[in-house]
Amino acid sequence: MMQVVGSTTEQFIYVASKDRRFNINEILVIEDRVHGDIKGEVVETTSFNRYIPMAGEKNGFVDRNTLEFMRQVGFSIEDESTHIARVRILDMLTSPVEVGSSVRLPAFDEVRELLVKRGPHQGLNIGVILGTEEVSKGMPDELCDIAYLFEKSRGILPQNGVPFIFDYQAMSEYPHIGIFGGSGSGKSFGLRVILEELMKKRVPAIVFDPHFEMEFNNPMDGIPDNFKEDFSRYYEVFTAGRDIGIDFTELTQEDLVNILRASGGSISESMENAIRTLYKRKDTFTTFRDRLIDLSDALDLGKDRILRMMRDGGMAPEEVARFAGYQALIDAYGNAVPYSGTVKAILWRLNNVARENLFQYNIGPILKAIKSRKTCVIRGSSLWVLTVFSSYLIKNLYSRRRRYRDSEFSGEAVEKFPPFVVATDEAHNFAPRSTPSPSKDVIREIAQEGRKYGVFLILATQRPALLDDTVTAQLNTKIIFRTVRSVDIATIKEETDINPDEAARLPYLASGTAFISSAITGRTTAVRVRASKTVSPHAINPFEELERDYTTEDDRLKQLILREMPLYMGNLRSVLERVNEELGMTYTRDEIVETIHDLVASGQARIEKTPLGEMISEVKV
Amino acid sequence: MEDGLKEILKGINSILREKRDAKPSKMVMRQAIEDKLGNIVRVNPGSKADWIKSILVVDGSFNSYGSSFPYIINFFRSLALFSSGNERIFLNDIYMPLLDMESFQDEDGEDVMKDIRDRRMAEMEVEAAIEGIKRFGASLVVFDGGFLRYEDKAKDVFEDYRELCREAGAVSVGVIEEIGTFDMARKLRDGLGYPVEDDRELLFGVLEPYEILEVRDEMQFKRGLYTVFARPSMHPNPVAYDFFEEDKGRALEIVRFLISLTPAESRGIPLILDIVDSEAKIRSDEVEALVDSFLDKDIKEGLFRPQRDRRFGL
Numbered sequence: 054m055m056q057v058v059g060s061t062t063e064q065f066i067y068v069a070s071k072d073r074r075f076n077i078n079e080i081l082v083i084e085d086r087v088h089g090d091i092k093g094e095v096v097e098t099t100s101f102n103r104y105i106p107m108a109g110e111k112n113g114f115v116d117r118n119t120l121e122f123m124r125q126v127g128f129s130i131e132d133e134s135t136h137i138a139r140v141r142i143l144d145m146l147t148s149p150v151e152v153g154s155s156v157r158l159p160a161f162d163e164v165r166e167l168l169v170k171r172g173p174h175q176g177l178n179i180g181v182i183l184g185t186e187e188v189s190k191g192m193p194d195e196l197c198d199i200a201y202l203f204e205k206s207r208g209i210l211p212q213n214g215v216p217f218i219f220d221y222q223a224m225s226e227y228p229h230i231g232i233f234g235g236s237g238s239g240k241s242f243g244l245r246v247i248l249e250e251l252m253k254k255r256v257p258a259i260v261f262d263p264h265f266e267m268e269f270n271n272p273m274d275g276i277p278d279n280f281k282e283d284f285s286r287y288y289e290v291f292t293a294g295r296d297i298g299i300d301f302t303e304l305t306q307e308d309l310v311n312i313l314r315a316s317g318g319s320i321s322e323s324m325e326n327a328i329r330t331l332y333k334r335k336d337t338f339t340t341f342r343d344r345l346i347d348l349s350d351a352l353d354l355g356k357d358r359i360l361r362m363m364r365d366g367g368m369a370p371e372e373v374a375r376f377a378g379y380q381a382l383i384d385a386y387g388n389a390v391p392y393s394g395t396v397k398a399i400l401w402r403l404n405n406v407a408r409e410n411l412f413q414y415n416i417g418p419i420l421k422a423i424k425s426r427k428t429c430v431i432r433g434s435s436l437w438v439l440t441v442f443s444s445y446l447i448k449n450l451y452s453r454r455r456r457y458r459d460s461e462f463s464g465e466a467v468e469k470f471p472p473f474v475v476a477t478d479e480a481h482n483f484a485p486r487s488t489p490s491p492s493k494d495v496i497r498e499i500a501q502e503g504r505k506y507g508v509f510l511i512l513a514t515q516r517p518a519l520l521d522d523t524v525t526a527q528l529n530t531k532i533i534f535r536t537v538r539s540v541d542i543a544t545i546k547e548e549t550d551i552n553p554d555e556a557a558r559l560p561y562l563a564s565g566t567a568f569i570s571s572a573i574t575g576r577t578t579a580v581r582v583r584a585s586k587t588v589s590p591h592a593i594n595p596f597e598e599l600e601r602d603y604t605t606e607d608d609r610l611k612q613l614i615l616r617e618m619p620l621y622m623g624n625l626r627s628v629l630e631r632v633n634e635e636l637g638m639t640y641t642r643d644e645i646v647e648t649i650h651d652l653v654a655s656g657q658a659r660i661e662k663t664p665l666g667e668m669i670s671e672v673k674v
Numbered sequence: 675m676e677d678g679l680k681e682i683l684k685g686i687n688s689i690l691r692e693k694r695d696a697k698p699s700k701m702v703m704r705q706a707i708e709d710k711l712g713n714i715v716r717v718n719p720g721s722k723a724d725w726i727k728s729i730l731v732v733d734g735s736f737n738s739y740g741s742s743f744p745y746i747i748n749f750f751r752s753l754a755l756f757s758s759g760n761e762r763i764f765l766n767d768i769y770m771p772l773l774d775m776e777s778f779q780d781e782d783g784e785d786v787m788k789d790i791r792d793r794r795m796a797e798m799e800v801e802a803a804i805e806g807i808k809r810f811g812a813s814l815v816v817f818d819g820g821f822l823r824y825e826d827k828a829k830d831v832f833e834d835y836r837e838l839c840r841e842a843g844a845v846s847v848g849v850i851e852e853i854g855t856f857d858m859a860r861k862l863r864d865g866l867g868y869p870v871e872d873d874r875e876l877l878f879g880v881l882e883p884y885e886i887l888e889v890r891d892e893m894q895f896k897r898g899l900y901t902v903f904a905r906p907s908m909h910p911n912p913v914a915y916d917f918f919e920e921d922k923g924r925a926l927e928i929v930r931f932l933i934s935l936t937p938a939e940s941r942g943i944p945l946i947l948d949i950v951d952s953e954a955k956i957r958s959d960e961v962e963a964l965v966d967s968f969l970d971k972d973i974k975e976g977l978f979r980p981q982r983d984r985r986f987g988l
């Protein structure tokens with residue numbers, strides 16, 4: 054029997070039970086004489102046994118012996134357990150709950166409204182609501198077996214509760230998702246699950262992938278067939294500077310300043326002015342770069358010298374033309390950009406970007422994929438390449454979408470462009486709180502205005518405290534994983550409706566368990582994120598990887614070399630070829646020699662001097 | 675701290691130091707005890723005589739609400755916990771001098787009230803024990819505290835109780851954590867040439883863990899009762915156990931069993947007594963809640979509000 058005990062308020066009560074342990078987050082129904090049936094959520098649980106008090110000064114630690122003798126005269130120690138739950142009332146009450154009211158578990162239908170706002174086909178199926186194991190027994194079939202769970206040590210487990218189905222369509226009213234949590238807390242895993250669901254719904258998405266982990270074609274080990282899904286047609290992976298890039302002719306001054314700033318850490322005001330002065334609409338990369346080179350040369354020569362040389366004459370016609378060009382450049386820009394050092398610094402940055410081949414491609418492939426409702430995974434050779442490219446890409450896509458939407462009112466003929474989602478890990482790099490970043494402005498703009506155009510953000514970060522606060526404030530749904538740092542907990546408390554009990558649990562959440570605080574559900578729900586259907590290509594433990602990929606590689610090499618014996622040190626070439634072919638590797642001669650020495654040292658082979666040079670043969674045991 | 679106080683404390687310390695240093699060695703004390711008082715025997719903890727099938731554990735508490743006599747409400751509760759099935763008998767009572775003014779003719783009200791209170795408490799504990807034996811028939815009844823208090827404050831019921839035990843074949847024991855008697859110390863003082871204050875000091879740290887002092891009959895000082903001493907845990911504090919004279923033959927077995935119920939790290943009283951003690955306790959917030967819900971506000975404020983609450987304009 055469960056009963057309301059102690060003193061109560063309209064918001065919190067204590068419920069006690071002698072025989073039933075409470076589960077955190079489970080929903081209970083309080084049968085109050087005055088208010089009728091009230092629902093409450095367990096936010097804290099305690100159990101104690103009156104016969105086994107806390108070790109204290111008075112009774113010390115209770116030894117087993119003592120309890121054993123108490124049992125011998127008939128005390129039943131276990132019966133003295135009492136379970137207590139602190140329960141937060143979910144209904145709005147105007148007076149306290151009546152003490153002594155009976156409490157019971159709800160039937161599924163009583164909590165359906167509260168827990169499942171959308172059918173599994175209408176929403177994103179993210180995981181299982183904690184504390185719903187018992188109530189889920191009366192669930193209709195369509196809600197069962199749709200969210201398998203995963204535990205590192207036990208593998209795939211059945212769904213043990215009511216699924217958490219995220220009403221993604223309500224994002225048009227309450228846009229954007231934040232995913233927060235410390236290292237290893239389950240952000241990437243959770244993001245993967247959300248992306249899988251978005252792919253199923255064929256919502257176009259741009260996913261920045263700083264860790265090269267967003268690949269969706271390796272199925273998770275051990276998932277049942279009915280849970281498997283082939284995503285290969287729903288996503289494409291692009292790498293900036295390899296198959297996609299920045300179309301220089303489409304850049305604005307602003308873009309260029311941002312790109313060059315990101316490529317070299319920071320830029321001075323004079324450099325920024327110089328860029329704005331020197332960049333011309335319709336410039337290609339080459340025209341712009343040549344202008345910089347020429348101006349730099351001209352400034353090095355100096356106006357006087359150029360004039361003198363032109364006056365002195367005696368130059369070939371193309372020389373004359375060159376100097377005339379110099380003079381024109383100095384006349385045009387010499388006042389605004391008086392020092393060649395400034396121009397050289399810009400050139401250096403420009404070359405950094407060019408070296409990444411960023412200006413050799415465009416975003417055509419991405420546009421095509423987005424229009425066919427795919428998820429585009431975007432990578433870059435380094436974080437700065439990715440941030441530089443992302444700012445350009447997001448801006449470009451966002452303005453296409455905007456222009457299209459606006460054209461629906463203006464009647465202008467603009468190419469159709471679909472709504473889409475922008476997702477990224479390490480979001481604090483893309484929209485940092487107090488430092489500038491090329492992508493920050495556009496992310497801010499989408500955070501504030503994106504809803505109108507159907508452009509939504511999913512931002513994951515380890516450091517919510519470092520994320521731009523304007524952006525954070527616009528994330529209407531926040532998925533909060535384990536967080537230990539107190540500054541981050543403080544930010545989370547400020548930015549969500551998470552209550553103090555939940556905040557206190559944040560440092561202890563298991564990987565993959567999160568509080569989802571959402572304006573869409575209007576409350577905070579504790580959720581175990583479901584098993585992903587796919588795994589990251591490098592989900593493997595690096596030490597396991599060492600064992601698998603390297604020790605065995607080495608062993609196989611030794612095996613092959615042993616098979617080649619007897620062999621002559623003077624004739625390793627053919628051995629090398631065969632070995633490399635067999636193993637698909639590119640071992641060098643030196644590595645082979647080293648391996649042979651290893652084999653000799655470990656007694657598996659021996660060296661003999663022969664007329665044909667050193668011969669190595671296997672030692673059979 | 676003020677210098678004067680310092681000097682006084684220093685002085686006290688040196689007196690106590692001197693006294694302590696004069697204390698004879700443990701060996702000498704033990705010898706004297708064995709010569710004059712009785713045997714020291716060591717028992718193995720962890721034993722239970724077969725006849726002990728079930729126990730009844732008794733304790734009580736009181737608390738009060740109010741400003742000053744006679745505007746005081748006394749709350750009493752006694753508890754008898756029976757081992758089999760963890761059955762409980764709770765007795766509750768209230769006593770208000772205001773409704774009993776004829777008991778307070780011209781004597782000092784506070785003193786009389788204290789006496790009435792002690793009587794009522796002792797009676798209720800014995801009543802709970804009687805009820806427990808009648809209802810459950812325990813083989814052993816354990817009280818928190820010695821028997822002298824019941825003989826003094828609840829003579830009649832306690833006699834009835836003793837009679838009932840005899841008929842029912844129940845054995846009773848009172849466990850005394852704070853020994854307050856002087857009799858043995860007085861007897862040994864001269865022989866030791868050292869002014870042992872009381873029985874507790876005499877035995878403190880002198881018995882080894884699990885040693886029992888079986889005091890010889892002629893040295894028993896509580897009339898009609900039989901008392902055994904022991905050190906039931908690692909703690910140096912001695913504990914006394916009161917029995918009815920007629921149960922003397924069972925005393926050693928019972929003390930051994932009670933030692934088994936005593937955690938080795940505790941101050942020496944059986945765990946179950948601690949539990950009953952805290953269950954019987956009437957907490958102040960309980961008193962407040964009761965008063966709040968059953969007394970009208972003007973009555974409460976006008977008559978009973980404790981002075982300390984009124985301070986600071988509360």
Ligand SMILES: Nc1ncnc2c1ncn2[C@@H]1O[C@H](COP(=O)(O)OP(=O)(O)OP(=O)(O)O)[C@@H](O)[C@H]1O
Nearest residue numbers: 203204205235236237238239240241242564565582
């Ligand atoms: N929903 C989940 N169910 C089961 N296990 C999970 C879940 N989420 C995460 N884990 C486990 O925790 C590990 C770390 O998760 P993940 O890589 O998502 O962390 P992260 O928050 O992205 O960390 P980092 O910030 O360091 O990238 C996973 O490899 C997985 O073993």
Ligand SMILES: [Mg+2]
Nearest residue numbers: 240241242478
């Ligand atoms: Mg991660």
